[in-house]
Amino acid sequence: MAAYRCSSAAVLVILCSSWVFLVSNSQGTTQAGDHHATAADSPQTAEQTGEQLASEERWEATEVQKAIIDDTESNNPGASAPEIPASVTQPKDDFQEELVIRPLHSGDVYASFQFRTLWETDFMRGNKVSHYRLFPKSLGQVISKFSVRELHISFTQGYWRTMQWGQPFLPSPPGAELWVWFQDSVTDVDGIWKELTNVLSGIFCASLNFIDSTNTVQPSASFKPLGVGNGTAGLAVLLKSEKLFHSSFHSQAVHIRPVCQDWECKTTSWELRQTLNVVFDLHTSGQGKREWSLFKMFSRTLTEACPLASSSKIYIDITDNPQGEQFELSPAPSLLSQAVVMGDRRTFSVYDLTQQVTFGTVRSLNLLIRWRSSDGDMLRPLLHAERYVAGYGLQTGEIHTLMYNNHPYRSFPVLLLDSVPWYLRLYIHTLTVNSKGKDNKPSYIHYQPSKDRVRPHLLEMLVQLPPNSVTEVTVQFERALLKWTEYTPDPNHGFYVGFPCKEESSYFVRIYTEPLLVNLPTPDFSMPYNVICLTCTVVAVGYGSLYNLLTRSFQIEEPSPGLAKRIANIIRKMRGVPPL
């Protein structure tokens, strides 16, 4: 079994992939959302639009479904939602939605959507699955064909600002990231990986096919499978694509993994989670007012629960606001719930959309969060990291990775994974790890050197971060000269160097640092034109004539012989005598 992870480095890939995917997916969800709204009011409309999207048809088909899967997932706020035993679940697949809103310190608002589909089937036992209801067929086929055990793909625009926003529910790096665990039965991982990325690029309309061996690593220690976990629940919310583009951070992800159906975990079902994480900005989306409402965020309010989903809830994170001293919520929440998120016990207000009470008398829910205080101090998150390139010039440089541990007395073991493209030649002997001015020897180092044009550098280290410290990892590199066809179409933009990520192991946190933009020595690509036009002209006209002048002999051409002489010569020629 092998974990494959790729952070697609090329800018083209990142931009294309996220944009294209964004458009296609948000359209899908928006239309699906529209359909909920219209389905109740005028079924005719629903029928008319029902042809448009496969997903809508599926949703129609599962209208009667009411089941709720038990949710005990530790890192999800739905953990303590009302539980109904799994055995009640009659249909073989199930759909849940949820929206978690967390008002952030900075005045921004973090909204995390989760659409979760559970399917009790087993692709791996050889039984051919051909009947699909809620689970997308395209993804199901991918799982069975490529013997995938887990698949995680994310498309992100923007960098998660840990300093301002704290930890995200689901970390994702800027750009596109794909990581996959294959089943043991897979022998030719490289071949399957290549095929898989190509298939996925088709499904997601993203240039994932640019993922190849040069930007893929096979981590030895990090990116362990999330494993057979338990389910979680969710609730439905409406999206409006145009508003999502006005956000500070935008990440979409698809996670597929097997989950247990029962305690013994004898049978597993497949879980598909589609998530969308958005951070709305106080200044650009909120006009600088510390007041957020569903309408302000999404340009619409909720009027009804999704009739198709088995559970549909909105959670508001009020951990920092137990008595409402920081912000107030209206309407006042009816239900509270608690969950442990990343080692942190957090409290949520819950709005259950399946209950009519939630919508009140106006039959519309427009959640309002109004801040009372307005201090936007920066957080001091326990763990955060940053990275930059030091030095100037186009020959050498140094990659600095800073890892902050702000915990007053606890040290954390951190697994650092760094993949650097081959065109930065790392001088691995210059690798230093420093904490508090002292050498901090990593307890585990795995380094796989790059091969030019074949594979990137892979560096994995297990580092202990001392309490209240900054740990600095530096390594020097030299910039390689590329062949002129290897440059991207925008070579002067620079080349992206993937983001390392840190995994903290005692409770699982994954932190991504920003990607780096490194300029390589770039030739002047207008040069071929200059060479052809200028140099050739100079050589041909200037040098050529000068050379001729200097090396060629010139002699006076004898005036053409007179007529008599020419006739005489003709005669001499006929006679066979040399001409005059």
Added chain:
Amino acid sequence: MAGLELLSDQGYRLDGRKPTELRKVQARMGVFAQADGSAYLEQGNTKALAVVYGPHEILQSDGGNYSVCVNAATLAVIDAGIPMRDYVCACTVGFVDDTPLADLCYAEESGGVSSLALALLPRGGQIALLQMDARLHQDHLETLIESAMTACKGSSVSRPQDCVKTHNNMGLLSDPNRRQALISLLTRLNAPICVVCYLAGMAWFMGLAFEPFTLRTYMSENAMGSTMVEERFPAGERALATGREFAAHKKKVDGMPVDWLVKTMQARGLEVFTQSFSRTLPFPDENRERYLVKGTNVYGILRAPRAPRTEALVLSAPCSPGDNNNQAVGLLLGLAQYFRNQIYWAKDIIFLVNEHDLIGMQAWLEGYHHTNTTGMDWSPLQGRGGSIQAALSLELSSDVITSLDLVLEGLNGQLPNLDLANLFYAFCQKIGVLCTIQGKLQRNDWDTVSGYSHAVQTMMLMVMKQASGRPWGDHGLFLRYHIEAATIKGINSFRQYKTDATTVGRLLEGMYRKLNNLLERLHQSYFFYLMPSLSHFVSIGYYMPAFGLLAVILLLRALDLWVQLVTPPPRSEDGIAEVDQQSSPGVLSVLTPLVISHLTGVALYMLPVCFQEMAVEHFPVSDTEAVVLTAIAIYTAGLALPHNTHRFLSDEGTEQGWRVLKLVAVLYLAVLLGCTALINFSLGFILALTLVPVAAFVTPHVPKVPSAFILVVLSPACTLLFSVFFFQELQEMPVSLQDGWLLYLSVISQGILDHSLYGSLVYPLIALLVYPCWLIFWNILFWK
């Protein structure tokens, strides 16, 4: 036939000849001067050299050796002038597939062809020699001899012409005689050519400012050209109010109001960080009254939405002492507030307020890139925005302005990409703001004398500033990090036409939005240019010939010296040996002045700063004066030092000795100026203007006193002195001699400070390389 196919079906031979075609014949006669007669003959690849008194020699063999030798011998005899009845000419023929082949090559000879060598006296048609080794049917013999005779005649037809051509046959350079002629021409006309080149170089340079010879600026970068940007910045008044608030806080804390800035930036939604730095100057800077510099930079980062923190733009404003630049900081904060509420940013924007102008900027840039080139102390930066793509520095000291001035010249004469200037110019045109470069408005009357002199003035100001190698604005330090940057200065003069802060803000907004659209770093346009006005530029291709014409003088002089060195004096019999004898003791006499002048250079570079304390103790001078006066003292002492020393080490300085030394010095200067001009054209050109005449005319035989005077006047230090006066003149701020001298002293101290503070290379270049080079010429003048 075994082996090669000697005759193709089409009737062509191995080397593509027709059966009767001869190989290419090249002949040269009189190749040996010593011999009575000699000839060198190439027939195809067979090359033979025949000398009449000696044995003949085959240089290279490719078949037909015998006949070629005969031909060569004939030519040699012709060359020797021995009367002959007729020219003997010979040819080898072969017979393949019923076809006679003339003039066999080696492959054909060895391919089993029955060959026949025939020598003919062509005039009478008599056969002088007939030789055949192989078997041949009798029937074919007739045709073979026939074809051999035709071939011989063929080659003899060209023979008299060959003979005439002998001396003509080679081109100018490959022919020793002509080369000799050319060289002697160059030697004879060396001085006039040099003068013409010098004048032509100056004329070319002056012509650069003439508008018809310059190019109009145009936006090369597509990302900035076609996209429409609407400027909507509304809050100029509020920005000015913020500026006043800033001024009040600045006055209150008497320096950078760090806390206020942090709070204000945070309130505008930026991520705010500070950086403290300290620097002890090598000696007190009296111009700015600073020695121990301690300060804090404050910068706020506007994080672009949905961007991965890979790219950033910088807008900076210095926190200057007194009432300067308060409006700039106000406008910066106003823009920050406005920018923060926009959603279109794709790059992070860093708003930087730097204290102690360039020193603060240097600390911030070093911190950002985590380098330390100048030994400054700074605290590491906490927040970054990826690689910086472009930067603008804003200087604004009044509420309204009449014009905006663009400053481009950076450290070591580096310039930002021309597109940045184009961008500024485009927006000034669009918004209707008066814009200047070097403080000069552009004029349309290029065809009048005053219009032309205005353009010359603008360009010369740029040349002088670039040559100084110092950063002329806070932007100047960015350029080292490959960040395109410029300073925009608001100027308030007595003109009627006024522009308010809102308009300046809109201009900056437009520029930043266009820079935000950049996909790649600015790279499309020129990095090497001069600007006679904002709308016109002179590219490197146009201004380099001006320098080239000056540099060619050095090469001509070197050629002249070389010729003088290798040409034996007329009286000596064996020139080469004599030269060797003369120049071999010269090695020491050449090396000694070289080493001594460079040691003087090292002293000039090191001692002023090292000895300042001692100088202050012993003389009644301030620190700055001590450094500058020490430098001048060492410089002057250098004039006395080296020119006598070679005599102690070696014996009498010979004629050849100074020639070798001057040859070395001239070539050294050529390389030095060439490299300088490539990096910093202006500096290279100005140095060439003064040093090239020195290098050209100095010999030990010119009259000593006037020459020494000229040499001193044209020395690097005097060049700097003249430049100071000239620069003031260009700026229309002429100074008296006394003020000029003081200015000169402060310029020297600034140069030394720029070197140690920011890494400017002009001072070490002058001290370590240019000055020693000039000393060598000084040494030559006093050669004994």
